[in-house]
Amino acid sequence: MTTPACCLFAFVVALISCGAAENAYAQGCCTAGASTLGGVESGVLNHHRLSIGVTYQFNSLTRTHQERTRIADPLRRVAAVSYFTVHAEYGLVPRVSLFAALPFADKSREITVTNAITGFSETATFGSSGIGDMTLLVKYQAVAPTITSPFELALGVGAGVPTGGFTKEQNNAQLAIDLQPGTGATSLVAWWYLMRAVPSLGLRLIASGTYRYAGTNFDGYRIGDEIITGLGLVYAVDENFAGSLLLRSRFASQDYASRRILSATGGTYHDLMASVSYEDGPSHLRAFGQLPVYRNVRGIQLTVAYLLGVEFGYTFDLSEEEPSAE
Numbered sequence: 001m002t003t004p005a006c007c008l009f010a011f012v013v014a015l016i017s018c019g020a021a022e023n024a025y026a027q028g029c030c031t032a033g034a035s036t037l038g039g040v041e042s043g044v045l046n047h048h049r050l051s052i053g054v055t056y057q058f059n060s061l062t063r064t065h066q067e068r069t070r071i072a073d074p075l076r077r078v079a080a081v082s083y084f085t086v087h088a089e090y091g092l093v094p095r096v097s098l099f100a101a102l103p104f105a106d107k108s109r110e111i112t113v114t115n116a117i118t119g120f121s122e123t124a125t126f127g128s129s130g131i132g133d134m135t136l137l138v139k140y141q142a143v144a145p146t147i148t149s150p151f152e153l154a155l156g157v158g159a160g161v162p163t164g165g166f167t168k169e170q171n172n173a174q175l176a177i178d179l180q181p182g183t184g185a186t187s188l189v190a191w192w193y194l195m196r197a198v199p200s201l202g203l204r205l206i207a208s209g210t211y212r213y214a215g216t217n218f219d220g221y222r223i224g225d226e227i228i229t230g231l232g233l234v235y236a237v238d239e240n241f242a243g244s245l246l247l248r249s250r251f252a253s254q255d256y257a258s259r260r261i262l263s264a265t266g267g268t269y270h271d272l273m274a275s276v277s278y279e280d281g282p283s284h285l286r287a288f289g290q291l292p293v294y295r296n297v298r299g300i301q302l303t304v305a306y307l308l309g310v311e312f313g314y315t316f317d318l319s320e321e322e323p324s325a326e
Contacts, residue, residue, distance in 0.1 A: 041208045041230050041246075043193050044141040044154050045089045045097040045315075053313030057083045061109075062305045065295045076112040077302050081105070083132070095141040099156075102163065103132040105181040109302075130181035132164040137191055150197035160187035166217055177221050177255075184217030202236040206246075216256075224253035224266045230273075240280060246273045248290065254298060264299025271304070286311040 045051055059081040064073035087101035108127030114120070137158035145152045164182015168175050177183065194207040209229040216222040232246030247270060254266040275288035290307035297303065 040099075040101075040137075040191065040210060041193075041206070043152050043195055044095060044139045045091040047091040047094045048317065048319035049091045049097075050316040050318055051089045051313055052316075053087050053311060055083070055085045055087065055309060055311040057085070057307065057309035059307050060305050061302050063292070063295075063303050064300060065297050065303050066300045067298075068294075068296045070295075071300070073302060074300065077109060079107070079109040079302055081107050089139075095144065097139045099135075099137040099139055099158070101135045105129060105132040105164070107179050107181070109179060126170055126175060126179055128165075128168040128170070128175055128179055128181060130165050130168070133182045133187075134161040134163045135159075135189065136161060137189060139191070139193075145195070145197065150199060152193070152195040154193040156189075156191035156193075158189040158191065160185075160189060160212065160214075162186055162217070166219070177219075177223070177257075183214070183221075183223055184219065185215035185222065187215055188213040204234040204236075205232075206234060207231045220257060220259075222256040224255050226250060226252040232273075240278055242277050242279070244273075244275045244277070246275075247271075247293070248273050264297075264301055267295065267297030267301065269297075269303065270294040271307070273307075282315045282317070284311075284313050 061079035061081065064071055064077070083103045083105055085101055085103040087099070089097050089099040091097045106127070106129040108125060110123055110125050112121055112123045115122075135158065137156050139154055139156040141152065141154045143151060143153035160183075162182055162184050164180070164184075166177065166180040166182050166184030168180055190211040190213075192209050196205045197203070198205070207230065209227065211225070211227050213225050214223045227250070229249045229251075230246045231249075232244060234242055234244040236242045249271075250269040252266045252269075255262045270293040271290045272293050273288060273290040275286055277284055277286040279285075287310050288307075289309070290304075292304065292306075295303055
């Protein structure tokens, strides 16, 4: 077989394999889970405060698992997912704040196919970028911390708004849903947050959780519901620096499309996240990283090998000054 023919053969096989991957074990392989945002993993913002931040998060997907076992990927896939997210929170009234986040997503996946006869390999790259789905959340502080009882409980409800595109194409074919910037479906969101401070030790014990009930888009695709939790501690080194260590967990159900459940979607994912933050008055800077601890997936899935990110935020005090007594 001539070299041009080999190239064409390998490229065609790569395209076919990509389609087979979507049906067999590639759904959601570029779905890295929820972005790591301070507004989702922190309590209710004080009344008349406005917090605005930007977060950059990079996910490297180079590990493949079959249930709990790490294996060599059958299609020699690697993927990368980046999110650049603008988020804001406003203290509407005492104990109630409004949170919003809008991401810009960039996703890519490579598949390498080798001709068994000639040994020639061809790599095909698929990807897209664009605005993702917006998250809106109303947060309520059910229990406020006090000096005698430094405990906080907050609850929230909201929605995922389908602001991102989900029909982008490459080579005249619509990309898989996990490579789309958005989902094309509205989702309902429930949220909770717990905090217990230990001032004498400079520690805060925190726990948070988000439940997302996904809708179905116009293509008849429904991403599986998911629960994302965080459990860990924050240690204040001094008045400016702090460090944290969290166990973040994602529990995802299977996707649904074409009147059937997709076999290689969903699973349980546990990761360890460490971060260091610097706070100077109204501004803060945080750098964080995440490594996998445990995977138990359905079918064969490409999973996140590591995550790196940085976040910058600034809080404005919009309260009016009290008029002086005459």
